[in-house]
Amino acid sequence: MAIMTAHVAQAITDDGDWSRTLADIQRALVPGGGLVFDSRDPVARAWERWTPANxxxxxxxxxxxxxxxxxxSATEFDGLVTLTERRLCNGSAEETEISVLAFRTEEQLxxxxxxxxxxxxxxxGGWAGEDVGSGQGELIVIAHKPA
Known part of the structure; x- marks a missing residue:
């Protein structure tokens, strides 16, 4: 079983890297072995709520x-979103962490x-087995390597 949690699949932004990651996992699994991961559903447009006010x-x-x-956050192109996290510790100098996330559609996955x-x-579409598009904003993928 291979498990990718915490939306880590979205941190693999390059399509070639994503394809290689899936191929590597597929090679490592025994026939019948499973792959489970989560990703955010781009249809829910979660990045629009990632604002300082929210x-x-x-x-x-x-x-x-x-x-x-x-x-x-800021939308880029081809399903990529730039996420900027900012922190102030005791009002001191600001720390900034920038990451890019890939929002792949259900069909792309x-x-x-x-x-x-x-x-x-x-x-x-959610952690309780909801349908895709249910408003949870998730894509919980359960797949396997055929026997």
Missing amino acids: TRGVHSLPDGSMVESWVE RQTLDRAGFAVDRIH
């Missing part, structure tokens, strides 16, 4: 330090899995 928060660390954090030799068992 994500700003202040957190207390165990040492008493206060961290203010927020997120902002099915096609790339098929090309890599996987059989898709199910794709759910």
